[in-house]
Amino acid sequence: MELNIQNNAILETQQGYAKRVLSLAANTYGTCPKACVLTFGCQQNVSDSERLKGMLFEMGYTIVDSMENADFIIFNTCAVREHAEDRVFGNIGMTKQIKKDRPNTLVAVCGCMVQQKHIAEKIKKSYPYVDIVMGTHVEHRLPEFIYKKLSGAKRIFELSMEDNTIVEDIPIKRDGKFKGWLPIMYGCNNFCTYCIVPYVRGRERSREPQKIVEEFKQMIKDGYKDITLLGQNVNSYGKGASHGVNFAKLLRMLNDVPGEFVIRFMTSHPKDCTIELLDTIKECKKVSRHLHLPFQSGSSRILKLMNRYYDREQYLQLIKNAKERIPEVDLTSDIIVGFPGETYEDFKDTLSVVTEVKFASLFTFIYSKRRGTPASVMEDNITRAEKGKWFSELLLAQEKVALENINKFIGNTYRVLCDDYSEREGYMLGHTSGTAVIEFEGDKSLLGKFVNVKVESYNNGLCGKII
Numbered sequence: 292m293e294l295n296i297q298n299n300a301i302l303e304t305q306q307g308y309a310k311r312v313l314s315l316a317a318n319t320y321g322t323c324p325k326a327c328v329l330t331f332g333c334q335q336n337v338s339d340s341e342r343l344k345g346m347l348f349e350m351g352y353t354i355v356d357s358m359e360n361a362d363f364i365i366f367n368t369c370a371v372r373e374h375a376e377d378r379v380f381g382n383i384g385m386t387k388q389i390k391k392d393r394p395n396t397l398v399a400v401c402g403c404m405v406q407q408k409h410i411a412e413k414i415k416k417s418y419p420y421v422d423i424v425m426g427t428h429v430e431h432r433l434p435e436f437i438y439k440k441l442s443g444a445k446r447i448f449e450l451s452m453e454d455n456t457i458v459e460d461i462p463i464k465r466d467g468k469f470k471g472w473l474p475i476m477y478g479c480n481n482f483c484t485y486c487i488v489p490y491v492r493g494r495e496r497s498r499e500p501q502k503i504v505e506e507f508k509q510m511i512k513d514g515y516k517d518i519t520l521l522g523q524n525v526n527s528y529g530k531g532a533s534h535g536v537n538f539a540k541l542l543r544m545l546n547d548v549p550g551e552f553v554i555r556f557m558t559s560h561p562k563d564c565t566i567e568l569l570d571t572i573k574e575c576k577k578v579s580r581h582l583h584l585p586f587q588s589g590s591s592r593i594l595k596l597m598n599r600y601y602d603r604e605q606y607l608q609l610i611k612n613a614k615e616r617i618p619e620v621d622l623t624s625d626i627i628v629g630f631p632g633e634t635y636e637d638f639k640d641t642l643s644v645v646t647e648v649k650f651a652s653l654f655t656f657i658y659s660k661r662r663g664t665p666a667s668v669m670e671d672n673i674t675r676a677e678k679g680k681w682f683s684e685l686l687l688a689q690e691k692v693a694l695e696n697i698n699k700f701i702g703n704t705y706r707v708l709c710d711d712y713s714e715r716e717g718y719m720l721g722h723t724s725g726t727a728v729i730e731f732e733g734d735k736s737l738l739g740k741f742v743n744v745k746v747e748s749y750n751n752g753l754c755g756k757i758i
């Protein structure tokens with residue numbers, strides 16, 4: 292199916308609404324209306340929130356961190372685990388009092404969570420003070436929704452999911468100065484049996500390569516030095532498109548842009564991590580020495596039930612290939628503990644992958660049942676308490692690995708981007724092009740610059756000296 296790229300007409304309509312909000316909001320709230328954007332979930336949501344802030348800024352809002360004195364409050368939500376959803380409901384509940392004190396305040400909820408029918412219904416019934424609910428495919432219409440509410444419309448629920456559409460050129464207000472997010476694709480086609488993402492984000496669709504390169508170049512011009520390409524499965528970028536640019540080719544195009552910077556990307560699905568991609572990373576020196584390769588489980592039986600399209604052996608072979616080609620690579624992963632039907636034997640297979648591969652760090656989760664996914668109806672006999680024990684065992688194993696990993700840094704010199712202050716007076720923090728953070732003596736003038744740092748010791752973190 293051809294991709295439907297929307298910009299001019301849709302954007303013009305929204306810009307029209309934005310202008311009208313500019314004067315309406317000033318009438319309602321005074322000269323300087325304030326907006327608070329609260330983000331839950333993954334980097335995709337963080338990036339979407341930067342666009343929400345861009346649109347709000349265009350409508351004359353000042354962006355504030357706290358909802359206390361905000362005139363517009365929006366929750367950008369995540370549905371990936373139950374815990375994420377509970378946190379959101381807790382926060383939405385807090386706006387009830389705010390709306391009592393200041394009835395003109397508008398409350399909106401968007402993102403992955405509301406794209407589930409039962410959640411939208413729950414908000415409709417039990418959270419009457421929420422004014423706007425908008426799904427993942429209509430967030431660019433925020434100006435229209437605010438305009439309608441400020442002009443007296445009833446509550447707005449807009450959750451349509453028109454697939455195969457990408458809206459380009461939405462205004463953006465990025466959070467960071469040196470580190471930035473750059474979405475290259477949206478949605479997911481993989482349907483891992485535990486995961487809600489394909490249902491709430493729709494089918495996989497990739498942006499045109501020239502649009503990505505344009506935005507990337509602009510970011511470099513604006514001073515960004517560390518850019519992360521985003522997608523649920525970046526290494527399937529461009530699949531089925533006529534331009535013939537796959538993820539490896541896209542990396543080469545960005546690596547060729549002049550300047551010193553680091554290109555990161557996430558997430559990679561092991562099934563699509565090709566030798567071509569590994570060779571590309573090896574050859575492209577501006578591409579980060581970091582591969583996030585979620586394996587989820589070390590048991591081939593569980594991987595099959597999860598619909599992951601690789602088994603334990605294939606994953607370990609992929610790791611071997613990556614380490615052979617890029618010996619300095621930092622590997623990280625996601626793991627789910629307690630998938631339905633998982634036994635302690637299966638879990639031990641996960642543990643052994645952790646001790647064998649020696650990941651730089653791990654994101655570990657206890658399985659959370661998601662309504663409507665195939666895994667939600669699979670038999671699950673292991674108690675939460677038992678899963679908790681396995682989970683602690685996994686954390687302990689990784690702690691040991693992390694301690695062993697430290698030794699490989701001592702004595703080596705790294706090119707780092709100095710991008711933050713350390714808590715210690717007179718010290719700064721720098722990121723390697725992998726995942727390590729090094730503290731070193733230096734002053735504010737280094738912020739945003741690349742420096743060479745030799746790691747000398749470890750004291751609750753890597754410590755080094757500029758050379």
Ligand code: SAH
Nearest residue numbers: 485486523558585625626627656657658659
């Ligand atoms: N697209 C990415 C990750 C998306 S969600 C990928 O495929 O790697 C991030 C992580 O959340 C997943 O890798 C998985 O480890 C975890 N996750 C997803 N659904 C989950 C669920 N139902 N319960 C527990 N963890 C889950």
Ligand code: SF4
Nearest residue numbers: 479481482483486488
């Ligand atoms: Fe979810 Fe799997 Fe898609 Fe990742 S690849 S978003 S885990 S369905």
Ligand code: F3S
Nearest residue numbers: 332333369370371403
């Ligand atoms: Fe959560 Fe949606 Fe990301 S479900 S993990 S915010 S894609």
